[in-house]
Amino acid sequence: MVGTRLTPQRETELYGTVLDLLREVGYDALTMDAIATRTRSSKATLYRQWGSKPVLVARAIRCNKPDASQVADTGSLRGDLHAMAALADDARMQRDVALMRGLFHAVHGNPDLHEALREVMVEPDANGLQVLLDRAVVRGEIAVDHPALPFVPHMLVGAFVARQLIDDRSVDRAFLVAFLDAVVLPALGV
Amino acid sequence: MVGTRLTPQRETELYGTVLDLLREVGYDALTMDAIATRTRSSKATLYRQWGSKPVLVARAIRCNKPDASQVADTGSLRGDLHAMAALADDARMQRDVALMRGLFHAVHGNPDLHEALREVMVEPDANGLQVLLDRAVVRGEIAVDHPALPFVPHMLVGAFVARQLIDDRSVDRAFLVAFLDAVVLPALGV
Missing domain, CATH: 1.10.357.10 (Tetracycline Repressor, domain 2)
Structure with missing residues (x-):
């Protein structure tokens, strides 16, 4: 998967999981580790694609609108x-x-x-x-x-x-x- | 002070202190002990006059409106x-x-x-x-x-x-x- 972008469907699924975690534990307790585990991604992939937790969360919110x-x-x-x-x-x-x-x-x-x-x-x-x-x-x-x-x-x-x-x-x-x-x-x- | 009600001025001061504490520590961490200490009241007085923390906080908010x-x-x-x-x-x-x-x-x-x-x-x-x-x-x-x-x-x-x-x-x-x-x-x- 290195160097490839996520498919749109995979991206939507991943955003859904981020929002689930956000509802469960709140923003402060949400970690990139937990997101990686739950979405079966590597942290490297998450950081490469979104750069940071706030940006990933904001994208997930936007996708949910x-x-x-x-x-x-x-x-x-x-x-x-x-x-x-x-x-x-x-x-x-x-x-x-x-x-x-x-x-x-x-x-x-x-x-x-x-x-x-x-x-x-x-x-x-x-x-x-x-x-x-x-x-x-x-x-x-x-x-x-x-x-x-x-x-x-x-x-x-x-x-x-x-x-x-x-x-x-x-x-x-x-x-x-x-x-x-x-x-x-x-x-x-x- | 047993059996007497607080003066309106003292009551307003006390509400102000409750709101200060609320801003400082948030509702969940706010204790009747802390309110009693900061306002130099006894917890017995607080409970006698307001009955519970939520009622005291609600009265303080109302007074602030x-x-x-x-x-x-x-x-x-x-x-x-x-x-x-x-x-x-x-x-x-x-x-x-x-x-x-x-x-x-x-x-x-x-x-x-x-x-x-x-x-x-x-x-x-x-x-x-x-x-x-x-x-x-x-x-x-x-x-x-x-x-x-x-x-x-x-x-x-x-x-x-x-x-x-x-x-x-x-x-x-x-x-x-x-x-x-x-x-x-x-x-x-x-």
């Missing part, structure tokens, strides 16, 4: 966002909240993790939500300088965290749709 | 919310985000803490925000069944958490005002 860029153009932002919500899987969102809780804690003490996460999150193809918003701007549904546009990620991240903190429940598809209709779309004037 | 119910009626929800934002102290909000980060982590493994926090948060006099929203409903600015009303706490909690997670910055007064004007008020149709 629902890919909103796969949402076909429905002709309206409301339709596109509802289609994105329909892609969401309730059990998966529940798992993701646990993951976010751990990461929110971990980024505080690990600036390199925070940096790696920010880097993958701003990659254009990683950010399907931005694709949907750009489409709405091109369509003329939202002005490019609409004051609520920069806050859409804050609204959505906030919905996930606050649902847990205030209501002690995970976000499910029904909550997501209600939040989109009552908050996100009206704030955007759509 | 900016009291939006002190905001005088400005005649509009926009005016009231801006007045609330003007009460906010940038340094204090920065400290509070650190506190929330720790608690978001702690409530997961401590259902009794979660329960105690929820109880103090829903107390009517603890929830100044609700006072401002109720005022707007009475004024006729917002319909009592407006779909965005139940989500206002989610929007605000979300703003604090997401600002940190996405922008790696604490909420300051300027961000809070921008978020109120771009998201909260338009979502409420005000």
Whole structure:
């Protein structure tokens, strides 16, 4: 395997295992040794391909994100966002909240993790939500300088965290749709 | 001191010390012994007055919340919310985000803490925000069944958490005002 890249399928499997370990032990206790053992890879392979633990973790998180860029153009932002919500899987969102809780804690003490996460999150193809918003701007549904546009990620991240903190429940598809209709779309004037 | 209640001033001081300790060591490592030592109280006094660690911590958090119910009626929800934002102290909000980060982590493994926090948060006099929203409903600015009303706490909690997670910055007064004007008020149709 030396010198060869992992196949995309093998890469996705490996990312899944990294997230499993992350949920089990948390970021700080996660070691490259444990990842190597569980994924039956060599540590050399892991370091060659990703360089460091924070970068590997950030890539795994990014791979796990629902890919909103796969949402076909429905002709309206409301339709596109509802289609994105329909892609969401309730059990998966529940798992993701646990993951976010751990990461929110971990980024505080690990600036390199925070940096790696920010880097993958701003990659254009990683950010399907931005694709949907750009489409709405091109369509003329939202002005490019609409004051609520920069806050859409804050609204959505906030919905996930606050649902847990205030209501002690995970976000499910029904909550997501209600939040989109009552908050996100009206704030955007759509 | 047996049988007497603490004075309100002494109580506020004690809550401040609990929050200091909470920021220093986190919820799980916080002990009633450490609180008793630092506040020069007896553990018997602490247990008599609060009953348990989660209840004491929840009361301390509640005491620390900016009291939006002190905001005088400005005649509009926009005016009231801006007045609330003007009460906010940038340094204090920065400290509070650190506190929330720790608690978001702690409530997961401590259902009794979660329960105690929820109880103090829903107390009517603890929830100044609700006072401002109720005022707007009475004024006729917002319909009592407006779909965005139940989500206002989610929007605000979300703003604090997401600002940190996405922008790696604490909420300051300027961000809070921008978020109120771009998201909260338009979502409420005000």
